[in-house]
Structures are given as structure tokens and as C-alpha cells.
Amino acid sequence: xxxxxxxxxxxxxxxxxxxxxxxxxxxxxxxxxxxxxxxxxxxxxxxxxxxxxxxxxxxxxxxxxxxxxxxxxxxxxxxxxxxxxxxxxxxx
Numbered sequence: 001x002x003x004x005x006x007x008x009x010x011x012x013x014x015x016x017x018x019x020x021x022x023x024x025x026x027x028x029x030x031x032x033x034x035x036x037x038x039x040x041x042x043x044x045x046x047x048x049x050x051x052x053x054x055x056x057x058x059x060x061x062x063x064x065x066x067x068x069x070x071x072x073x074x075x076x077x078x079x080x081x082x083x084x085x086x087x088x089x090x091x092x
Contacts, residue, residue: 003022010016011026018026027034062073 003018003025007016007022008026011018023034023037027037030037062070065073
């Protein structure tokens with residue numbers, strides 16, 4: 001599927017909206033997500049989802065680690081999350 005530049009111009013001017021297939025193609029070409037294209041900036045998306053930009057930034061860095069290092073980071077996260085849950089239970 002190809003999208004002609006005049007069609008992209010129509011999308012940009014708000015004259016028409018891309019269908020699902022076109023949206024997926026645009027997201028791939030622009031190296032982003034359909035969600036980002038539909039809902040705005042990363043700041044808007046993270047704020048709407050209640051996510052901290054600093055945490056998102058760290059997760060992007062973790063994504064670049066090798067498999068073993070990712071596994072270690074996830075284990076540490078799991079440990080801290082479990083610790084928080086246990087402390088919450090003990091306080092009640």
C-alpha cells in the first residue's frame with residue numbers, strides 16, 4: 001500500500017482521516033505508534049496514562065540493554081514492587 005503525498009497533505013490539513021491500514025503504514029514510516037498519531041505528543045500520552053516522563057525515559061534506555069541485563073532490571077523492579085506490596089499489607 002502506498003500513500004500519495006497529496007493524500008498525506010489532506011490528512012495534515014484535516015480534510016480527511018486515514019483508514020486503519022493507512023494509519024499503520026504512516027506509523028511505521030514515521031517510526032512511531034498509531035496511538036501517538038491519534039492522541040498527540042508523547043507528553044500528552046504519558047500524562048493521560050498517568051505515566052512519569054522520567055520513568056518512560058528510563059524504560060527506553062532499558063529497552064536497549066542486552067537480554068540478560070533487561071532480565072536483571074526487571075527482577076529488581078519486581079523485588080521493589082513486591083516490597084511495596086508487603087509493606088502496604090503489614091501497615092494495615
